[in-house]
Amino acid sequence: MGFHATVLTLYPEMFPGHLGGSLAGRALTRGDATVEAVNIRDHATGKHRNVDDTPAGGGAGMVLRPDVLARAIDAVCPEDDVRPRILMSPRGRPLTQARVRELAAGPGAVIVCGRFEGVDQRVIEARNLEEISIGDYVLSGGEPAALILLDAVIRVLPGVMGNADSGAHESFETGLLEHPHYTRPQVFEGREIPPVLTSGNHKAVAEWRQAQALQLTRNRRPDLIDRDRNPKD
Ligand code: SAH
Secondary structure, eight states, X not given: OOXXXXXXXXXXXXXXXXXXXXXXXXXXXXXXXXXXXXXXXXXXXXXXXXXEEOOTTOOSSOEEOHHHHHHHHHHHSOTTOXXXXXXXXXXXXXXXXXXXXXXXXXXXXXXXEOOTTOBOHHHHHHTTOEEEESSSSOOSSSHHHHHHHHHHHXXXXXXXXXXXXXXXXXXXXXXXXXXXXXXXXXXXXXXXXXXXXXXXXXXXXXXXXHHHHHHHHHHHOHHHHHXXXXXXX
């Protein structure tokens, strides 16, 4: 049991990175989650152990070789390994909280981190890699993207968040952005906590939060509301 991630990377020293601290760190220490980083270069052959080569058709940059990457994937995936094989990629399907929940409910993931211009298309097809993007911007490598995906997955594993309820109302979990938060002091630089939150009226608090969440989402992310109405998008 537990969530077991194997990360294929040219920079294994980047793992577990920030996951070693705080909430995720405790999950790793307890063994609820494991993150193993494997150096793709260990699966390169030849005198120079090349992992990349120039792009077919010309152009700038380098491309990760399919043979080296396939060997690395095969080496970490036993035949009966049912874990999804993910490639971090700006061309991938955008990561959502729903996919995060699905991954957290499964046995783990094999995560490939691209570098340079990306990876040879044939290994994506031959090893059935699911391309996942963390947003519409380009990173220099897949490692920070993998750390972000793993952070999101590990924090929703059973027993990782202190209060089991604290995930339920969060942004995206309800299809909406979350309501704003307040804590002491009662007055900060002349700004008061909205009185309803200190009224002790739980029903009024819940209604206020729901209305705030709806208004915030309408203003900032109307696409989330449209997505709910048209689930096919
Ligand atoms: N030439 C590619 C970008 C390569 S960036 C293109 O234009 O699509 C190098 C690597 O960084 C990628 O292979 C991928 O693994 C990672 N990466 C960059 N941006 C990413 C993003 N938004 N989400 C996930 N991974 C990303």
